[in-house]
Amino acid sequence: MFENTLAFAQAQDAADTLKHFREEFHLLQKDGHPMVYLCGNSLGLQPKRVKAAIDQELKDWAELGVEGHFDGKNPWMYYHHFLTEKAANVVGAKPSEVVIMNNLTANLHLMMVSFYQPTKERYKIMMEVSAFPSDQYAMETQAKFHGFDPNDAIIELKPREGEYTLRTEDILAQIEANKDSLAIVMMGGVNYYTGQAFDMQTIAAKAHEIGARAGFDLAHAAGNLHLQLHDWNVDFAVWCTYKYLNSGPGGTSGVFVHERHGNNPELVRFAGWWGHDEKERFQMKKGFKPMEGAAGWQLSNAQIFPMAIHKASLEMFEEAGMANLRTKSEKLTAYLEFILKDYSAQLNIITPSDPKQRGCQLSIIVKEDGRKLFDFLQSKNILPDWREPDVIRMSAVPMYNSFEDVYRIGVALKEYFR
Ligand SMILES: *Cc1c(COP(=O)(O)O)cnc(C)c1O
Secondary structure, three states: OOOOOHHHHHHHHHHOOOHHHHHHEOOOEEOOEEOEEOEOOOOOOOEOOHHHHHHHHHHHHHHHHHHHHHHOOOOHHHOOHHHHHHHHHHHOOOHHHEEEOOOHHHHHHHHHHHHOOOOOOOOEEEEEOOOOHHHHHHHHHHHHHOOOOHHHHEEEEOOOOOOOOOOHHHHHHHHHHOOOOEEEEEEEOEOOOOOEEOOHHHHHHHHHHOOOEEEEEOOOOOOOOOOOHHHHOOOEEEEEOOOOOOOOOOOOEEEEEOHHHHOOOOOOOOOOHHHEOHHHHHHOOOOOOEOOOHHHHOOOOOOHHHHHHHHHHHHHHHHHOHHHHHHHHHHHHHHHHHHHHOOOOOEEEOOOOOHHHEOOEEEEEEOOOHHHHHHHHHHOOEEOEEEOOOEEEEEOOOOOOOHHHHHHHHHHHHHHHO
16 A cells, blocks of 8 residues: 655655645745654644734734734634633634633642542552653642642553553553542543553543543543543643644643533632633632633633644644544555664564554664664654653654655665665
């Protein structure tokens, strides 16, 4: 089905119905040569339309001052509303289940406040071993905050001996084995290191069956997988917007709260004025009355500049359609896998080969001196990223990477390994 030739790659690009989106990005150059950017899992490239979006808000601020909250082109008072529907489409949610606010780790803590309410009997948190450090620190300090010893309260899911990724059956068995003590499963949607995508629907169903909750950190899943958070019945999710969602360094974050919980004002939370009933927000009244849905978890008035970037970027996701992006993504990643497989003797792809168990990232362990290959690729204007201790991550992102990009990786590998 695939061929390792320039003609084949170019024919795929020519037939790609999403190919025009590549022109919408600032593609990197080094010394006048185009680079193959494979770090969309870390920081997505800048959409060109972001500049106009920011300029609009700068202009309204310059010309209207505080009146921009109501009289601006995109009145700041309602700014988060302009993002929710688009963001909801990206993650497969109802608009009322999504809000854009804060940063990822802050949102993870806010969600844990509401969804991790341990008792003496049911207090354990289950997560994948070697999760992203911020998630590890968040869970460790959440356990401590409630007076538990993290070494006892946190259950880490480990791959079997000799394997790199987790088996769903093993995750389910661990949930079952801890059915009386497990309070919450909180794991990545896609593991940042291995690139493994987890079966969130099945995991959430099993967690619910034993009386626990299931939340997911979608930093590496949002804008990558075709998520269906509402139908999968996950309790909550959080994600950042600067990776696959191309919304700039340190950009804003998204939160999903399933409507089963979002419309329950009794659910404890840490509140702020922006989560208060919008109709009386400016009456400055005593007594917190949350907005319905995820919006009721907002703390502060909207951070217009990161959100302006995100709004511009989400428009592109709306135009492209997550289902279309995912269709292209599966093919592009399969092509990357095909190209890499020529070097099976020299490198090992630890990301699952089942498309359902991965997004666009492939994680590679080079059998000998991976750092040297990484440096070589960089010298050839190919930019993957390196994650300690020994993984090269490559993400061919459907929004702006091409089949020719992938072909060029193969050309470099041929030169390196010949
Ligand atoms: C990228 C990433 C983070 C980063 O957290 P910030 O709060 O955005 O700095 C956290 N968790 C995971 C799983 C990530 O992939």
